[in-house]
Amino acid sequence: MPRAGDAMVLSGLWAAYIAQSVIGGLTWGGLPAVLRDQGLPLDRIGLLSLLIAPWALKFLWSPRIEGWRIRPGRSPRTAQVILWTGTVAVAGLILSGWLGLVPLLPVLACLMVVAIATSTADIAVDGHAVGVLARRQHGWGNAAQVGGAYVGSAIGGGLLLVLTAAMGWQGAVWALAALVAALLGWFALTARNAPPAPWNGAEPSLRRALSRLEIRKGLWLAGSFVLAQKFALGMFGPFLIDQGLPLVTVGLLSGFGSLVLGLTGAVIGGASVRRFGVHATLLAALAVQGLCMAGLMLGAAGGIPVPVLAGICLLSGSALLSFGFTALYAQFMRWSDQAQGGVDFTLFQCMDGGLSMAIGTIAGFLAQQAGYGTLFGTALTLGLISGMALVWRRSAITTPAG
Incomplete structure (x- = not known):
């Protein structure tokens, strides 16, 4: 367990990551359902995807944010960045509520400002985590990062619907x-x-980040692991629907079930990183993920009860995903330079986010044209390739436990 002296730092990280994910859950989880319930057409609801852009592009302005936040030899100005961006985000939410949902474009404009502010705050929060967490705390810090995302998404995507029904x-x-x-x-x-930032005369920059071998290794690791873990993720819901589960059941499973399993997976992942190291935790996630994909591939051909398939989807899409990504983000934190932690970590996240958007489209096309069995078989193959690459390049990941 974390030491008592670390509790304040970790509680702050939990709070920040939950807050950011509340906004993300509201935008991409709860709001589409609210808009559809009010009769808005799907093409207009699809405009919400534009709000992902700041999260995919935030690496472009991350050097400016880190250059102002980090003062060599002096305490970073993280709190100021969060107070300013947080004020903008909260004001944008208040204005969105005041405007109402019709017409939609003014609300989208407000939420775009909120997305820019929140993604900018995320740069500072990640940089703060890189700077203040000791190596032994990385697992717990990334448990806050991943677990907080699940908690916040459940609040923004689930609680929002309950509150909207009750109070508008x-x-x-x-x-x-x-x-x-x-x-x-x-x-x-x-x-x-x-604590004061280390003295380093170099300004934070993307060129400086990409010149480091650790960053290039991290981008390779991000691409490999995201392909293995997320390739079939977006098709779990449609797969269960096509297996005959009612929409409301799928919603309950993916909402409340993923919250519990996702949070549990993040906490266990943090403990595993501390006890066994990042490399072993990543391999364990890939191994169990492979078993899940094999089960779903067989299930797509028939013969496996639907409740079992639903359990496999929940295990793979929630517990295993958070378990593995807690370890992955812990390694990213180790490879990030304290003098520009927000820049380095943001690059890793943007690789994750950009690739996740791309493979979602590919997976949907593959499932439509070749069937779910081929989709899950492809995901299994990608996981095997990723696992073999991790074994082959074990020396590239320095992961002593603790």
Whole structure:
């Protein structure tokens, strides 16, 4: 377990990552359902995908943010960045609630400002984590990162619907805005007394990041692991629907079930990183993922009960995903330079996010044209290739336990 002295730092990280994911869950999880319930056409709801752009492109302005946040030999200005960006994000949420959902474009404009502010805050939070967490804390820090994402997404995507039904869009969004403000405020308090940044005359930059071997290894690792773990992820819901499960059942499973399993997987992943190291944890995630893909491939051909298939989808898409990505992000943290942690870590995240968007389209096309069996078989093959690459390049990942 984390030491008592680390509790303040870790609680702040949990608060920040939950707050950011509340906004993400509201935008991509809860809002589409609210819009459809009000009768908006699917093509307009599809415009919400534009709000992903700041998260995919934030690496472009990450050097500017880190250059202002980090002051060599002095305490970083993380709290100031969070207070400013958090104020913009909360104000945008309040304005979104006041405007209402019709017409949609003004609300999208507000939410785009919120997305830019939140993705910018994420640069500072990740840089703060790289700077303040000791190596022994990386597993717990990334458990907060991944677990907080599951908790926040459940609040923004699930609780939003409950609140909207009870008090309308305005009251629901304002309630979540108050929650986000409280969480970011707590993080700012915990970040005020961060240790001085190491002295380094070089300005944070993308060129400096990409010149480091660790960053190039991290981008390779991100691409390999994301392909293996996320290739079939977006098709789990449609697969279960086609197996005969009602929509409401799939929603409950993916909502409440993934919250519990995702959070559990993140915590266990953090403990595994500390006890066994990153390399062993990544291999374990890939091995069990391979078994899950093999089971789903067989299930697509028939003969496996639907409840078993649903359990496999939950295990793979929630517990294993959070377990593996906790280890992956711990390694990213180790490879990030404290003098520009937000830049380095952001590059890894953008590789993850950009590739995830691309493979979702490919997976849907493959499932449509060749069937679910081919989809899951391809995911199994990618996992085997990724696992063999990890074994072959074990020396590239320095992962002593602790």
